[in-house]
Amino acid sequence: MGKTSGRPPRPKKLYLVQRLGWNVWEDGGRPVCSRAEEDCGAPVRAFNGRKQAEAFCREQERQARRELSPFQFHYDFAEEEETKLIAGLPELGLQPPTPEEFPSAAYEALIEWRAWWDAVAPGLTDEQREGVWGLLEDVHFFEVVAIDWEGNASGVTRWKP
Amino acid sequence: MAGKKEIVYAVERLNWRRSGDCWARLPGTTRLQSFPTFEQAEADRRRREAEARERVNPFLCGGPALSQQTGLDEGRLHDWLLDAGLTPPRPRKGRPADWAAWWRQARGGMTALQREKVWEALDKVRFFEVAERPKRPVAYVVVQIHWRYNDEFFIAEPEGGQGDTAFRDRQAALDHCDECNDIARSAWEDADVDLAFDLSLRRAAAGDPLTTAPPSYEQRQAGLVGLEGAAFYEVVEVEVGP
Numbered sequence: 398m399g400k401t402s403g404r405p406p407r408p409k410k411l412y413l414v415q416r417l418g419w420n421v422w423e424d425g426g427r428p429v430c431s432r433a434e435e436d437c438g439a440p441v442r443a444f445n446g447r448k449q450a451e452a453f454c455r456e457q458e459r460q461a462r463r464e465l466s467p468f469q470f471h472y473d474f475a476e477e478e479e480t481k482l483i484a485g486l487p488e489l490g491l492q493p494p495t496p497e498e499f500p501s502a503a504y505e506a507l508i509e510w511r512a513w514w515d516a517v518a519p520g521l522t523d524e525q526r527e528g529v530w531g532l533l534e535d536v537h538f539f540e541v542v543a544i545d546w547e548g549n550a551s552g553v554t555r556w557k558p
Numbered sequence: 559m560a561g562k563k564e565i566v567y568a569v570e571r572l573n574w575r576r577s578g579d580c581w582a583r584l585p586g587t588t589r590l591q592s593f594p595t596f597e598q599a600e601a602d603r604r605r606r607e608a609e610a611r612e613r614v615n616p617f618l619c620g621g622p623a624l625s626q627q628t629g630l631d632e633g634r635l636h637d638w639l640l641d642a643g644l645t646p647p648r649p650r651k652g653r654p655a656d657w658a659a660w661w662r663q664a665r666g667g668m669t670a671l672q673r674e675k676v677w678e679a680l681d682k683v684r685f686f687e688v689a690e691r692p693k694r695p696v697a698y699v700v701v702q703i704h705w706r707y708n709d710e711f712f713i714a715e716p717e718g719g720q721g722d723t724a725f726r727d728r729q730a731a732l733d734h735c736d737e738c739n740d741i742a743r744s745a746w747e748d749a750d751v752d753l754a755f756d757l758s759l760r761r762a763a764a765g766d767p768l769t770t771a772p773p774s775y776e777q778r779q780a781g782l783v784g785l786e787g788a789a790f791y792e793v794v795e796v797e798v799g800p
Binding site: 411413415416418419420421422423426427428429430433435436438439440441442443444445449453457460461464465466469488511512515516518519538539542544545546547 | 576579583584585622626629706715719720753759800
């Protein structure tokens, strides 16, 4: 068996975990956030292995969901989506809100979901909190991007958590 | 001993962003400074936190609901403030108490200890934290900034960009970045629109949101730059490793 160089092989890819950028707006005294889909966001940490990057990405995502209101990022519903949300809440052990309890400032027949979340969030278990996020259209805050180290062939690949 | 990682204590700013009178918490943190001991980092964090508390109305953070600011319900917050010798606001004409207005009016008359007691109760409004981190190697990543058009001017994405190439050497990254910018500017010269670029939101995001208000639309218009002043690529330093 021939002698190998003492220097470890240089990894070909660097896996960046990026925090997606959001624009913040004020709506009815509450902050709401939106983003342009093409915006990429800020690199948070990089890894030489994809699995490590994905694990870190998932942990960052979980932490964000534990700490933040989903309705800060998800405030304009399609009817079908709201129907799905209302239908899914009992399965999480949660009573769906009504427009009478939480009327929207814009239109009383609609539910002000941010106010509902503010009211129930302190009493939610981690599973219920995660479950509400799961009932909403995919909102994510981090992603993994593979880029080349200097000197390698070019190419970029992206993964959501 | 081989394999023992050197630890640093990093003071990090939580990702609060302001819009109008509101403050929104976004995911993640920004590392500001690292210290060799926890005590040094904690002293720095306390100083920064105290400065932020001089500037921010905590009842505007996260929205009007107290649950965004404190783990106490309204009744217990009420009692806490009475115990601190303060008179909490009352609901008026069926509307909930206006805590933000109360803070604006009452803060000037509070003692330092009373202010501290209020902030102690508002346990969900924190601006800085200390994180224990192993020292890690860094890479220098050249990122391509995404620009979008609003029918009037081009707007840079608020943070970061599309990762292009990673370098271990900072100067090599800067050289590559300059080269990419030159190529991008050449390509933009052929564009069939007025070239006006707005970097102000990006600059605001890179700065300290606790001290600098986001630019108004008028300020953004006044700050537009031409092709030579715009950046299409930047170098971002990022830690590598678990």
